[in-house]
Amino acid sequence: MLQNKAKILDKNQISRDNLIPILQEIQEREGFLSKKAITEVGQKMNLPTSKIYGVATFYNQFRFEPTGKYHIQLCRGTACHVLGSATILDEFEKQLKIKAGQTTSDGIFSLEIVACIGACGLAPVISVNGEFHAKLEINSVKEIINSYRNKSI
Amino acid sequence: MKIEINNKWVETFEEETILEVLKRNNIHVPTLCHIKDMLPTGACRICVVEDADSGKLIPSCSFPVYDGLKVKTHSQKVISSRKTIVELLLSNHPDDCLYCVRNGNCELQSLSDNLQVRERKIRGNKNHHKLDLSSSSIIRDPEKCILCGRCVRICEEVMEVSAIDFINRGNKTVIGTTFNEGLNTSSCVNCGQCIMVCPTGALSEKKHFPEILSAINNPKKQVVVQYAPAISVSIAEDFDFKAGTDVNGKLNAALRAIGFDKVFDTTFSADLTIMEEGTELINRIKNGEKLPLITSCCPAWVKYAEEFYPEFLTNISSCKSPQQMLGAILKSYYAQKNNINPANIYSVAIMPCTAKKFEGQRDEMTNNGYSDVDAVLTTRELSELIKTFGIDFKNIEPELTDSPHGVRSTAGKLFGVSGGVMEAAIRTAYFKLTGSELLNFKVKSVRGLKGRKEAKIKIDNLELGVAVVSGLANAKILLEEIKNGRDDLHFIEIMACPGGCIGGGGQKINADENALKERMKALYIIDENETLKVSHKNPEVIELYKNFLEEPNSHIAHKLLHTTYKKRDVLL
Ligand code: SF4
Ligand code: FES
Numbered sequence: 001m002l003q004n005k006a007k008i009l010d011k012n013q014i015s016r017d018n019l020i021p022i023l024q025e026i027q028e029r030e031g032f033l034s035k036k037a038i039t040e041v042g043q044k045m046n047l048p049t050s051k052i053y054g055v056a057t058f059y060n061q062f063r064f065e066p067t068g069k070y071h072i073q074l075c076r077g078t079a080c081h082v083l084g085s086a087t088i089l090d091e092f093e094k095q096l097k098i099k100a101g102q103t104t105s106d107g108i109f110s111l112e113i114v115a116c117i118g119a120c121g122l123a124p125v126i127s128v129n130g131e132f133h134a135k136l137e138i139n140s141v142k143e144i145i146n147s148y149r150n151k152s153i
Numbered sequence: 154m155k156i157e158i159n160n161k162w163v164e165t166f167e168e169e170t171i172l173e174v175l176k177r178n179n180i181h182v183p184t185l186c187h188i189k190d191m192l193p194t195g196a197c198r199i200c201v202v203e204d205a206d207s208g209k210l211i212p213s214c215s216f217p218v219y220d221g222l223k224v225k226t227h228s229q230k231v232i233s234s235r236k237t238i239v240e241l242l243l244s245n246h247p248d249d250c251l252y253c254v255r256n257g258n259c260e261l262q263s264l265s266d267n268l269q270v271r272e273r274k275i276r277g278n279k280n281h282h283k284l285d286l287s288s289s290s291i292i293r294d295p296e297k298c299i300l301c302g303r304c305v306r307i308c309e310e311v312m313e314v315s316a317i318d319f320i321n322r323g324n325k326t327v328i329g330t331t332f333n334e335g336l337n338t339s340s341c342v343n344c345g346q347c348i349m350v351c352p353t354g355a356l357s358e359k360k361h362f363p364e365i366l367s368a369i370n371n372p373k374k375q376v377v378v379q380y381a382p383a384i385s386v387s388i389a390e391d392f393d394f395k396a397g398t399d400v401n402g403k404l405n406a407a408l409r410a411i412g413f414d415k416v417f418d419t420t421f422s423a424d425l426t427i428m429e430e431g432t433e434l435i436n437r438i439k440n441g442e443k444l445p446l447i448t449s450c451c452p453a454w455v456k457y458a459e460e461f462y463p464e465f466l467t468n469i470s471s472c473k474s475p476q477q478m479l480g481a482i483l484k485s486y487y488a489q490k491n492n493i494n495p496a497n498i499y500s501v502a503i504m505p506c507t508a509k510k511f512e513g514q515r516d517e518m519t520n521n522g523y524s525d526v527d528a529v530l531t532t533r534e535l536s537e538l539i540k541t542f543g544i545d546f547k548n549i550e551p552e553l554t555d556s557p558h559g560v561r562s563t564a565g566k567l568f569g570v571s572g573g574v575m576e577a578a579i580r581t582a583y584f585k586l587t588g589s590e591l592l593n594f595k596v597k598s599v600r601g602l603k604g605r606k607e608a609k610i611k612i613d614n615l616e617l618g619v620a621v622v623s624g625l626a627n628a629k630i631l632l633e634e635i636k637n638g639r640d641d642l643h644f645i646e647i648m649a650c651p652g653g654c655i656g657g658g659g660q661k662i663n664a665d666e667n668a669l670k671e672r673m674k675a676l677y678i679i680d681e682n683e684t685l686k687v688s689h690k691n692p693e694v695i696e697l698y699k700n701f702l703e704e705p706n707s708h709i710a711h712k713l714l715h716t717t718y719k720k721r722d723v724l725l
Contacts, residue, residue, distance in 0.1 A: 035332065039724060048315035048340075049331040049724045057320045064332065 019045065023056055032063045060113060065103040068110035070148045073127045074100070077116030085124040089113065091141040108152050109145070157205070157223040171202060171213035171224060182226050183235065183264055185352055186301045187214040191310060197301055199238050199264070203228045210234055236268045243270065244277035245324075247296050253354040258662060260352030261299060282327060287335025289514050290343035290359055290507040295327050298355035304328065304347035311651060313626040314457065316341035328355075331724045340460050340723045342625070344453035344649040345507030345531075345658020358507045358659060361528040362538065368499040368527070369412040375493055378413040379479050380404065380503040382420045383569030383654040384532055386675035387505060390661050390668060391536040392546040397671025399679060402551020411542050415555045419502065422479035422558070423565030423577070424688035425697070426450065429714055430472045431581040431688075432705035434644055438615070443467050445618075445635070445642040448574050450474040452512035453649035453658075455718060457625050462632055463720035468645075471715040473525070475568065476502045476509055477518045479558065480525030481713040486701045487558065495523050502529045505569075505657035508649065517716040531659025560693040563680040564594075570673045571623040571653030572599035572606055575646040579610055579619070580687045586612050594686045600677070602652045602669060605631065623648040623656075 019041075026037050033056055042049045056062040074092060076085050093099055096109050103110040119125045122134030126144075133144055155162050156171075158180060165174045170193065175182055186197040193215035201210040205223035210230065225231060242261060250256050282295035302319065305328060309315045316339040320329045330339035348356045368376050385401040394400065408416045434446050449455055449470040458465050473481065480502065484495040502509060506529075512518060513526040530538065539546055553559070564580050567573030576596040583591040598608035599619065604627040610617040618641045622628045628647045635642070650656045655672040665671075680686065688694065702710045 035724065038331065042725065048309070048318075050315050050318040050339075053331040053333075054318035054320055058322045 016045065016047065019047070019052065019055055020059075023052070023062060027062060032066050034064075060101075060115075063101055063110075063112065065101075065110070066107075067112075068103045069108050069152055070110075070128050072109060072111050073114045073117065074111065075115070075117045075119070075123070075125050075127075076113050077120065077123075079116070079120035080124040083123045085136075087138060088124050088126075088136050088141065091138050092145075095141055095145055108149060154218070154220045156218050156221070159225055159227070165218045169218050171211070171216050171218055171222075172200060174218055175202075175213060175226065180226055182213055183260075183267070184214055185260065185264075185299070186303065188303050188306060188350060191306060194302065194306075197238070199235055201231060201234055202226045203231050232268065235264075236270060239265050239268055239270055240274050241277075242299050243273070244275040245280050246299070247279060253297070254357045255354040255662075259354060260663075278324075285336055286359070287337035288341065288343065288359065288511070289337070290510040291336060291341065291345060291348065292357050292359050293328075293336060294355050294357070295329070296355075297353045298328055299353060300326060300328065301352060302328075303350040303352070304356060307346045307350050308341075311346060311624050311626055312342065312344060312457075312649065313461075313629045314340055314342055317347070338723060340725050342453040342456045342460075342649060343508035343511040343658075344625075346650060348507065348658055349660070349662060358531050358534070359510060360534060361501075361510070361530055362534060362541075364528050365501060365530070365538070368501075371499075374497055374499045375414050376412070376499045376501065377415040377417065377483055377487075378408050378501045378503065379417040379419045379422075379476070379483075380408075380535075381476070381505055381509075381569065381654060382418075382423060382566045382573075382676070383505040383657065383660075383672065384503055384535070386569065386672045386679075387532050387655065387660055387668075388535060390664055391532075392539075394547075395671070396665050396668040397673075397675040399675050400546075400551075402553070403546060403549050405554055406549045406552040407539050407544050407546055409552060410544050410549065411538060413501070416552075417479060417483070417558045418554050418561050419475045419479055419504075420561035420565040420568070421691070421693060422475040422482065423568040423574075424562050424691040424694045425478050425482075425714070426472055426475050426568075427564065427574075427577050427581050427688035428694060428698070428705045429478075429710060430470050431578050431585060433470055433472065434578065434582055435585055436706070438643060445620075445645050446470055447645045448647055450568065450574060451508070451648045451650075451654075452506075452515075453508035454625065454628065454647045456508070456511070456721065457628070457649065459718055459721035460723055460725060461629075464636075465632060466718050466720070469718065471711075471717060473518065473714055473716050474509075474512060475565075476504065476529075477512065477525045477716075478714045480513075480518075481520050482558065482697070484523050484525065485520060485713055486697065495521070500525070500527045502526050503532070503535050504529055505532050505654045505659045506650075507531060507658045509659075517718070520713055532657075533659060533661065536661075557693040557696065560685075560691060562685045562688050562691045563683045564686055564688050565691070566676055566679050569654045570600075570676050571602065571648050571651075572596075572621045572646065573653065573676070575599045575619055575621050575644065577688055578644065578646075579617070581689045582617070583610075583612050584687065584689055586615065590687065594680075599646075602673065604651065617644065618642040619644045619646075621646045623653050624651040625649050 038049050038052050100111050100113045124136045126133050154165050182200050184200045195212045195215035200214045202213045203225040280296040285293035320327050368374050386399050389398040389400045390396050405416050447468045480500050488495045510529040513529045518525045564577035579596050580591050599606045599621045604624045606621040608619050652669050656669050
């Protein structure tokens with residue numbers, strides 16, 4: 001891991017302009033931006049971690065916790081929005097007791113908001129580890145969660 | 154070059170902003186994101202004026218003047234635009250002015266008053282954020298934050314700490330630490346300069362009022378109080394005196410009226426610090442030990458070093474700060490002499506500083522299990538206390554401090570201003586090394602409000618290299634020079650707050666523009682007018698050594714008055 005990061009940092013020229021590509025690459029390899037990663041980037045680039053965290057939180061794409069065993073991507077694109085994805089999101093957050101971007105404390109679920117995933121016909125739609133669940137209703141949220149939870153035991 | 158303001162032509166200089174011209178001509182336009190002497194960001198747009206030719210609104214804080222520019226500062230368009238901005242800011246604001254620490258001293262409140270905002274026009278969702286109570290010095294209430302960004306800039310540009318920044322985007326934006334965790338786990342050094350620039354109640358000091366109230370009312374406790382050198386020349390401003398009025402006697406009287414049993418002056422222990430630190434300096438020079446020696450009185454600087462420059466920790470003097478020294482003496486020597494169980498002493502310090510609250514609760518700052526100091530009040534909190542107790546500060550009869558530990562030299566008094574510790578130390582080091590006093594005592598080269606001052610002081614054959622910096626950004630530059638091989642310095646004074654403690658993070662918010670200068674002047678006038686100008690002649694300090702401490706850097710002095718620091722792991 002450490003070596004990887006060093007490589008990413010060496011490969012990209014160390015300048016503030018490269019911050020975002022560097023963070024993207026780290027997330028791609030490690031799945032999320034850890035405290036350790038942010039600290040190391042900060043040291044190399046001579047940037048305070050608060051600045052890096054500020055930049056990273058500006059974009060939805062970065063996460064700061066490892067993804068769960070089941071990673072739920074919830075579409076908040078236009079079609080899904082029109083068909084009520086906001087209430088679906090609320091329900092997921094309520095059932096899982098986490099906010100979008102977070103991972104449940106048992107490590108089983110993580111929740112991410114994504115823009116249109118190109119399945120507008122299925123709206124409102126989510127994808128769990130690549131598996132699509134279409135035309136969601138509030139009542140189906142609990143079922144979906146339970147089905148994965150059962151699988152994980 | 155000329156521009157027209159409200160149909161009147163005025164002279165301007167090249168590269169001035171409209172705002173600077175307006176200020177010079179005593180025309181007031183409000184600002185929020187702007188900080189004096191810093192590059193404008195133009196983020197809030199409350200400072201807009203109307204371009205009289207085009208009718209466009211332009212931000213005066215960031216707009217450079219050009220010849221022939223015509224502006225209107227209070228046209229209908231301007232006023233209603235400012236009003237809308239304030240209404241927008243209020244739309245998600247908690248509106249609990251009556252319960253707010255900044256009630257009566259809030260820029261948002263006075264803006265909405267001045268712009269006659271009298272009804273709620275825009276209803277937005279209220280902010281919901283938790284209070285951050287994790288720090289021992291500073292409380293953050295993000296619900297009251299209007300995102301002007303002044304705290305972020307001070308922390309980054311003046312302090313080089315960058316503990317906080319903007320997090321998230323759009324209406325989710327907040328100001329917070331890395332990973333949005335408590336301030337206590339961040340690199341925050343507790344200097345409180347963010348509080349000084351915050352327009353609202355989003356940042357304030359952790360109050361120690363309830364603890365003090367109950368201690369004062371507890372018959373078992375002897376409640377002792379000490380106040381820092383800067384307090385007597387600062388507190389007056391809250392009671393309609395001119396900035397820089399020295400009200401030492403009234404301060405003593407007010408503290409007794411509140412119910413403090415004994416009133417001491419931290420300046421006494423500033424003198425004690427000079428005895429200890431001066432001796433340490435001389436020993437280090439004589440024995441060829443690690444130099445430069447760096448002062449340790451400023452707890453914000455000490456924490457900064459623990460985090461950012463641990464390699465300099467052995468350069469930092471082992472002396473505790475004057476606050477802690479006096480605290481330690483009161484719970485040892487004073488307690489013994491007066492037959493009081495130290496457990497029954499409640500020791501309060503009044504400081505121009507928020508970092509002193511942090512310092513007071515550090516593990517290092519104890520002796521036999523007793524905290525040297527139990528509670529720390531800022532200058533602001535003292536004003537509140539005086540008002541709570543209904544004391545007529547203006548007319549109260551002056552009184553003296555309690556003795557011993559109340560007599561002070563004027564050298565100790567200079568601790569309140571950047572360069573003062575240095576000047577006091579030089580006076581005593583000079584005497585210790587040569588046996589005679591420094592000619593007319595003054596060390597002019599380390600005076601003034603500049604962020605960095607240096608001098609070479611001839612003491613017999615020794616050419617003492619000294620540097621004084623205030624504002625941690627300035628400290629950083631100097632420390633980097635030393636890291637890169639600079640070796641002509643023997644002694645460095647570092648204060649976190651620009652100008653030193655007179656500009657501390659616990660001082661009056663929105664003080665008069667000249668306040669800093671006036672407070673400084675007041676300290677030098679005291680030094681000019683009084684006769685006891687050197688710490689080593691303070692009779693009560695001499696007596697303390699004779700009766701108790703033996704000599705500077707003695708075993709017992711070390712046990713009570715010195716400490717060491719360790720590298721601190723935080724997210725930098
Ligand atoms: S300079 Fe003075 S007021 Fe500022 S943090 Fe240091 S000790 Fe406190
Ligand atoms: S004060 Fe000018 S834009 Fe904020």
